[in-house]
């Protein structure tokens with residue numbers, strides 16, 4: 001499978017047109033997606049139109065950016081003009097956004113066609129893509145297993161070669177964990193690095209849109225296209241860091257890498273721990289200085305996250321009332337029954353559970369005990385990271401406690417599913433950037449991911465480490481045997 005950079009080079013040298021590249025990928029989707037269910041909608045015409053436009057710009061001799069002509073799969077909670085945006089929920093079935101997301105605007109301006117909208121856990125709540133109203137996505141490495149979630153469709157599409165690049169969203173791990181379980185690279189950017197305008201909100205103090213790709217370089221290039229301030233998202237900033245690709249080739253001499261003790265203990269499967277330890281030793285071999293980091297409040301991350309995220313979700317999801325968008329019940333007798341039946345019919349049990357939990361922790365009498373307290377613990381978790389970054393430039397650990405699990409294994413047990421996020425949630429609570437890259441395979445041939453976490457806006461450092469390790473491990477030749 002070619003990298004996005006190689007595909008772009010072939011387009012520039014006229015070996016292939018952007019239109020042909022889009023057609024090849026659409027063909028591959030047609031061939032494979034009945035088995036994977038990674039796409040909720042394939043936007044063939046949009047993709048071909050955009051690709052032909054790139055070909056025309058090239059023919060006119062225009063200078064095009066480093067990924068021009070390379071198509072992207074987009075998670076179905078990101079608005080693309082001309083396509084639906086269901087968030088994999090019945091409540092948004094048939095909804096067509098009337099504007100596009102800023103990330104889509106930026107990728108279009110850079111000449112990246114959109115291939116389609118990818119499957120996900122409903123409203124991005126989940127870690128397996130089994131909570132989609134439109135059926136689960138399968139893991140390309142083992143069709144009986146989950147691809148991770150909630151951006152499981154995006155990850156499966158990239159791993160299976162149906163798309164060279166994808167966009168996902170990450171509120172508590174939804175880019176990194178599916179990237180790890182599907183053996184690709186994914187970034188959860190620093191909070192504020194990427195505009196969320198046009199992203200359907202889940203938990204606004206945690207949500208970030210992130211790039212996914214088969215190589216660190218491709219992922220960095222896509223990040224550089226989508227990041228930066230946008231007047232339409234007041235939390236987005238003028239990116240103060242270096243270009244993500246600026247330091248790719250730098251050597252790692254003297255770079256201080258900390259392995260958080262709390263991420264390597266109980267609950268982390270031994271094969272995963274061994275892969276992560278081996279990868280860290282390789283980084284040491286490349287010149288990094290490795291030590292043990294401490295994040296003493298990490299043990300509260302799951303509880304804190306599920307209070308904060310559900311509180312924000314209960315507020316964000318109040319807008320689905322059957323009046324303005326999407327599904328509307330046929331059983332409305334009065335306003336209250338319109339709301340109740342629309343929401344009762346439209347949301348899945350996991351989304352309802354979170355709305356109920358979130359409403360509860362915000363209610364008068366419980367607010368201080370749950371929501372206000374969670375905010376305080378969030379500050380402690382954030383401080384743990386700032387203290388760790390006094391001693392280390394990068395923190396390294398697992399992404400997921402286990403490789404891809406079987407479909408059905410955790411879907412009836414919300415707590416077991418929540419535990420899948422134990423290593424990823426804290427980066428969202430702290431607002432720091434975190435990247436997932438493949439670091440090995442389990443005995444059954446399932447990919448294992450390494451997580452690299454950095455200081456705010458130090459994405460270029462994470463991509464540097466990822467790129468060097470990728471070169472060292474040389475796992476790139478291994479693809480799912482579909």
Ligand code: GLN
Nearest residue numbers: 124125126171172173174
């Ligand atoms: N799995 C976590 C959850 O269920 C994170 C989801 C996400 O990042 N969108 O909330």
